Amino acid sequence: TPIAGGEFVALGHQEIASLSPDDAGPTVHWVVVTQIHNALIELDENFEPQPVLATAMPEVSEDGLTYTFTLHEGVLFHDGEEFTSEDVKYTYEWYMNPDNAAVSANNFASVESVEAPDPYTVIVNLSEPNAAFFALVASTFIVPAHYHAEIGEDAYKSAPIGTGAFQLEEWRAAEFTQLVAFEDHFRGRPNLDGYRLNVVPEASVRAIALETGDADNSVWPLVTEDDLRLTESGQFTTFVTSSLAVNHFPLNNTHPILSDKRVRQAMMFALDRQAVIDDIFSGAATLATANLSPAMGDFYTADVAEYPYDPERAAALLEEAGWVMGGDGIREKDGERFSFVCTVITGDQARRPEAEVVQSYLLEVGIDMQIEEAPVATILERMPAGEMDASLYNWTYGGDGADPDASTVLASDANNNFSSFRNERVDELLALGLTELDPTARAAIYHEIQQIVAEEVPFLFMMYWDLFTHFSNRVQGLPESALSSDNINPLANQWWIDESGS
Incomplete structure (x- = not known):
């Protein structure tokens, strides 16, 4: 009881x-x-969509372009005001407005309009079908229109009011x-x-x-x-799950040195990633092959370019890119040393040792990676702005809500494109992936994205952790x-x- x-x-x-x-x-x-x-629909612990602010799953039109939700009546925000369809309309339109530069804006790319015909009905109209609608749109948390519109997003960050x-x-x-x-x-x-x-x-x-x-x-x-x-x-009650977020080193693809694909590929060959898993993480992780976790099932493919530990191959690629070994053991090109800074999260005990091991592997092939620290908020602001060379953290590049869409991180215009990665074919595929409703055809699209990511190496993809979650x-x-x-x-x-x- x-x-x-x-x-x-x-x-x-x-x-x-x-x-x-x-x-x-x-x-x-x-x-x-x-x-x-709360959201209209929230994904439960097994990634199954469950109605929360909505009374049931929505009615969906035959063409897949219209979702009609019925809302619970009498739901109150923390300030005592009633939640209605106007709050859903306001929230979704806030994300849709490019002036707001929302991090999650790409999730709403297919949303054409939102209607609130009465206080307890919401109609979401799409310009094209969206296979990730429940995972990315309907699961968006609702903010109170009367309050958020008055104080603005910046003030809301420190004084939220929800249901x-x-x-x-x-x-x-x-x-x-x-x-x-x-x-x-x-x-x-x-x-x-x-x-x-x-x-x-x-x-x-x-x-x-x-x-x-x-x-x-x-x-x-x-x-x-x-x-x-x-x-x-x-x-403890312990849950052991497979992470969908890749442990990775985002690399600034606009950096004069790191912009060369051969250099990024060389860095992958220079790393014994399985040794990092075994030595730093006691084997409790799965080697990454690209941006998607093997836990993504049919959306995952292992049929990609591979990067076994091969320092000789790394050295050959660096030579091909014009980086020759200097007298101090650091490679040089046109009078410039191969040196860059990796900014790790302040006080990160779990990943700092990983950065130090990677630093030593890179040094063996003539690359000088300096390690600095900064608060996570600084890193998440400066990496996508192209103002840092590299970092180290875990992030989902497809997998949120068990859906493979990676538009918010891999699209050229994405606000969380941490590596400043620009690839026209990936942009096309991300758009296709959301409108393709046939599971097999959809999986093929995400397989091609993984193949491009593995070939281009926008970031150093390391591993997927086994997550241990303990409750007293x-x-x-x-x-x-x-x-x-x-x-x-x-x-x-x-x-x-x-x-x-x-």
Whole structure:
């Protein structure tokens, strides 16, 4: 029987720079944003679409161009105002407006218009069929029109109001986010009184907090040996899932040195990626072959250009590109040394050692990769602007909601095109992939995208982590199993704390 009261404490690895749905790309942002907001349709822990603000799945016209949603009545925002179709219309049109330069704008490329004929009906009209409609459009969190329009997106980032089970009490980006139960939540008040996320960059400190009972969950992986130890301890409910986000080094494709495809290919051959997996991540990862994870099933293909560890091949490609070994062991071309900066996330214990190993592999073939640190918000702003050479983090290039679309990251005009990658054929394929509804034909499109990514190497694709997600035994109401550990988080309105379980 659910028990009322208590607070759930989660741990994040980096600052939560914004509480806006449009900035919810990083997992640590998303787990908080999803407590505050709801969408018409949300994907459950097994990637199945479930109606939330909508009463049921929408009616879809035969031509696949019109989706009609019926909304729940009497749903309240945290300020007491009623949620209606006007809020859906406002939210979607905000993303559709190019003046807003929304990160998720590409998700709405096929949306022609949004109608609100009455307070509880929304009609979404598409210009062409969209195979990813549920995963990318209908799952967009709704903001209140009356409030967002008044204060604007920048102010909203720190003062969000949604329909979610929890509302914001206090937010300090680099320290914590404190949420409290929303008494009038439309599905009923949550069992928990509070949901708190503390920012603890050091993975080892997060592990200690879990073991001592100071926290219930870490939304970002620990170091692998701690993950394995906690899994076997009997103190936790642990979900092990396959990551859909590629662990990668985005490279600025407009950089004078890194703009040469042969150079990028050489860097791939210079790396013993399987050794990195075995030595840094205790083998708990799968080697990446391009932008999509093997967990994507039929959308994935292994039939791509391969990059086994081959430093001689790397050296030959660098020579071909005009980079000859200098007296100090660093290659030179036209009087310039082959040197660039990789900016890693401040305090990133899990990935900093990976960057250092890659640094040593590159040095062996005459490439000088310097390592610097910066906050994640700085990196996510400066990489797509072409103002950094390279970085290291995990990101989804197709896989959000188990859908292979990568328009927000691989399209030439995408706001999250971290590597400044421009490829006309990829742009064509991304557009085709959204309008193709036949699964086999659609898979072939994404296979070709992977083949181009593997050939062009816009970024150094390293691996897909095995994700270990631990919940303290005192947390009850969790699902039996999950394909997506991230998508367990929207279920917090159902959880409860039972101290006898810990």
